[in-house]
Amino acid sequence: MTTSLNLRAIVLSLAILFVFLSGWHIAVQSGGGGPAANIDPEYAKLLGQQVTQGKSAMPGPLDVGKTLWGHLANPFYDKGPNDKGLGVQLAYSLGRVLLGYLLAVLVAIPLGFLIGMSPLISKALDPFIQVLKPISPLAWMPLALYTIKDSGISAIFVIFICSVWPMLLNTAFGVSAVRKEWLNVARTLEVGPVRRAFTIILPAAAPTILTGMRISIGIAWLVIVAAEMLVGGTGIGYFVWNEWNNLSITNVIVAIFVIGVMGMVLDQTLARFQRAVTYPD
Amino acid sequence: MTTQNDKFVSIEGIARRYPKAGGGTTTVFEDLWFSMRKGEFACIIGHSGCGKTTVLNILNGLDAPDDGAAIVDGKAIEGPSLDRAVIFQGHSLLPWRTVLGNVSYAVAARHRDWPKAKVNAHAMAFIEKVGLKGSELKKPSELSGGMKQRVGIARALSIEPKMMLMDEPFSALDALTRGTLQDEVRRICLETGQTAFMITHDVDEAIYLADRIVLMTNGPNAMIAEIVENPLPRDRKRTEVHHHPGYYAIRNHLIDFLVVRSKTFKDAVPDGYDRRHPPVVRPGADTTPEPAGRAAA
Ligand SMILES: Nc1ncnc2c1ncn2[C@@H]1O[C@H](COP(=O)(O)OP(=O)(O)OP(=O)(O)O)[C@@H](O)[C@H]1O
Ligand SMILES: [Mg+2]
Numbered sequence: 001m002t003t004s005l006n007l008r009a010i011v012l013s014l015a016i017l018f019v020f021l022s023g024w025h026i027a028v029q030s031g032g033g034g035p036a037a038n039i040d041p042e043y044a045k046l047l048g049q050q051v052t053q054g055k056s057a058m059p060g061p062l063d064v065g066k067t068l069w070g071h072l073a074n075p076f077y078d079k080g081p082n083d084k085g086l087g088v089q090l091a092y093s094l095g096r097v098l099l100g101y102l103l104a105v106l107v108a109i110p111l112g113f114l115i116g117m118s119p120l121i122s123k124a125l126d127p128f129i130q131v132l133k134p135i136s137p138l139a140w141m142p143l144a145l146y147t148i149k150d151s152g153i154s155a156i157f158v159i160f161i162c163s164v165w166p167m168l169l170n171t172a173f174g175v176s177a178v179r180k181e182w183l184n185v186a187r188t189l190e191v192g193p194v195r196r197a198f199t200i201i202l203p204a205a206a207p208t209i210l211t212g213m214r215i216s217i218g219i220a221w222l223v224i225v226a227a228e229m230l231v232g233g234t235g236i237g238y239f240v241w242n243e244w245n246n247l248s249i250t251n252v253i254v255a256i257f258v259i260g261v262m263g264m265v266l267d268q269t270l271a272r273f274q275r276a277v278t279y280p281d
Numbered sequence: 282m283t284t285q286n287d288k289f290v291s292i293e294g295i296a297r298r299y300p301k302a303g304g305g306t307t308t309v310f311e312d313l314w315f316s317m318r319k320g321e322f323a324c325i326i327g328h329s330g331c332g333k334t335t336v337l338n339i340l341n342g343l344d345a346p347d348d349g350a351a352i353v354d355g356k357a358i359e360g361p362s363l364d365r366a367v368i369f370q371g372h373s374l375l376p377w378r379t380v381l382g383n384v385s386y387a388v389a390a391r392h393r394d395w396p397k398a399k400v401n402a403h404a405m406a407f408i409e410k411v412g413l414k415g416s417e418l419k420k421p422s423e424l425s426g427g428m429k430q431r432v433g434i435a436r437a438l439s440i441e442p443k444m445m446l447m448d449e450p451f452s453a454l455d456a457l458t459r460g461t462l463q464d465e466v467r468r469i470c471l472e473t474g475q476t477a478f479m480i481t482h483d484v485d486e487a488i489y490l491a492d493r494i495v496l497m498t499n500g501p502n503a504m505i506a507e508i509v510e511n512p513l514p515r516d517r518k519r520t521e522v523h524h525h526p527g528y529y530a531i532r533n534h535l536i537d538f539l540v541v542r543s544k545t546f547k548d549a550v551p552d553g554y555d556r557r558h559p560p561v562v563r564p565g566a567d568t569t570p571e572p573a574g575r576a577a578a
Contacts, residue, residue: 181373188341188361189390189440199386203377279377280422 021061028060059250067250068257082242084234086258092234094262096152096227097220100159104216108164109209112171113197116205122172129168137162137223141230151231155224162223163216170212174205206277214270221263236262289319289476290340290444294349294557297335309335310503311348314557315495322470322477324487326535327497328543333480334448340478341367341446354443363391366437368447372429374421374436381417384408384436391440407439408432411465427458434462438469445470447479451486463489464519484535488528489519496538498546504556506546509534510563530565 059067075087115122137158144154178201186196228237236259243251296311309332317323325333338344339351342361351358353365374383384404392400408417411431421429430450437445450466451459467490470477481487487494494509512527522528554560 179373181369181371182375184343184367184369185373185375186390187343188363188365188367189387190361190363191390200375203375206377277377280420281376 089239093236100156104164108167115172116175166215167212174208178204210274290317295346296348324491325495331500331503366442407435527565534564
């Protein structure tokens with residue numbers, strides 16, 4: 001029953017993909033002449049030959065596919081600051097995200113444990129968390145650039161600050177919601193507080209903590225693109241912005257696609273960990 | 282030495298109070314006295330909320346009395362101890378660990394210096410004892426209610442405690458499973474000479490398992506109305522208990538208490554009632570085979 005459902009879902013997915021791609025293809029082919037005809041000649045010159053030749057500036061799926069293939073064939077070349085392979089740019093972004101995220105894990109999980117275990121600390125820190133949490137991570141950017149004076153590290157800081165909150169709050173909640181009876185089991189067995197934290201609280205709260213980590217990695221990946229557009233230099237966000245300035249919409253679409261796939265990979269990796277620590281009740 | 286064994290467990294004038302919502306305090310119970318011999322099986326019965334779990338938690342060290350002291354083996358209880366194993370209501374197994382993982386967690390806590398293989402072998406021995414061999418790699422979620430409770434029993438026994446404390450261990454089980462587990466717990470306690478203290482709501486369970494049954498009046502300000510000695514022979518069988526001539530006397534006595542006297546006892550405390558030495562009764566031990574009722578009191 002489930003296999004046939006999966007099979008039907010795959011068929012339907014492929015059908016939707018096909019309809020989307022052919023719709024895109026047809027729209028680009030036919031809609032070409034119209035807008036280009038009454039465009040300002042100055043602007044048309046800027047837009048380059050595609051438009052002046054009466055073809056649509058909007059690339060079709062075949063163009064994008066061809067460009068994507070070109071990037072995939074040679075992802076890691078480096079020809080100066082404005083011409084790096086897509087793989088190189090992606091690696092920069094991934095590096096920043098993982099570094100900022102890892103720092104956030106190192107801060108959020110121990111602090112979340114503390115908040116979850118101590119009502120006093122929980123109450124004392126609550127107002128700070130409530131105020132800091134809703135701040136858009138990008139709002140920190142000028143302050144980070146001013147104090148850190150390094151655009152790369154500033155981007156890492158922004159990733160850190162945006163991924164810390166979901167992990168912190170989920171860890172605190174998971175730890176405070178550990179069932180009393182499990183803690184009592186450890187207490188009646190004279191298990192000390194440190195061992196108790198690792199053998200009872202951590203496994204009991206792990207699914208909730210992983211949920212927070214999964215939300216965080218998603219947010220971090222959303223934010224890195226915007227952050228790199230601001231700070232420039234390297235990264236997939238900078239690549240998008242740079243290609244927009246080059247008016248290479250094809251490359252922009254390729255980058256959008258790659259960002260989506262990478263985000264999915266990150267999310268699924270965390271989902272796998274989450275499944276590994278989830279226990280049936 | 283005999284006095285130590287006579288008073289292996291001694292509850293001496295304990296009280297437990299909680300702050301009331303609107304101010305003031307509620308006294309769950311106060312000046313409660315009770316003692317147990319080594320190797321004795323005691324059950325405590327009383328209505329919901331009278332403070333049975335509170336007494337049990339004071340005995341296992343998770344809770345502390347506001348007044349008085351609880352003493353086990355000559356030492357005042359100052360916190361949880363591996364010498365007193367607890368079988369919790371609703372099993373409270375760790376769901377992320379297997380059966381073996383749950384039992385070996387307790388064994389490893391008892392014997393911190395043992396290598397893993399020794400810990401597992403010891404745990405397996407107790408898993409076998411409760412009849413769960415072959416299920417040791419299952420998670421609690423894959424077990425039936427009775428099997429889960431068996432794991433709880435194995436976990437408690439595996440630390441080879443001096444005393445077992447059980448809080449309604451079988452109340453969530455069907456009658457058939459409950460019967461089997463009662464047999465097992467009784468057999469194991471007799472074999473290993475365990476001192477056991479069990480909370481139950483089931484009068485028949487108390488009659489089958491207990492040497493003495495503590496009757497607790499309704500709360501707040503609950504008191505021990507009396508201590509009922511079980512007239513049934515020690516080598517009783519669960520399936521034959523109800524044929525014993527003393528059975529209906531003790532059963533009716535317990536039910537009378539739960540239905541009527543648990544409420545009324547406090548309003549008409551018998552003359553000469555002494556909190557330190559609550560009356561000890563032995564219904565059915567005298568000549569009357571049928572309802573001895575409250576004659577004994
Ligand atoms: N943390 C607490 N705060 C306030 N009152 C409490 C607290 N814990 C227990 N009590 C009160 O103490 C009394 C005794 O509780 P206890 O759990 O010992 O009852 P019990 O005899 O075990 O009942 P049951 O048969 O339902 O398990 C109850 O009236 C309860 O309301
Ligand atoms: Mg209770």
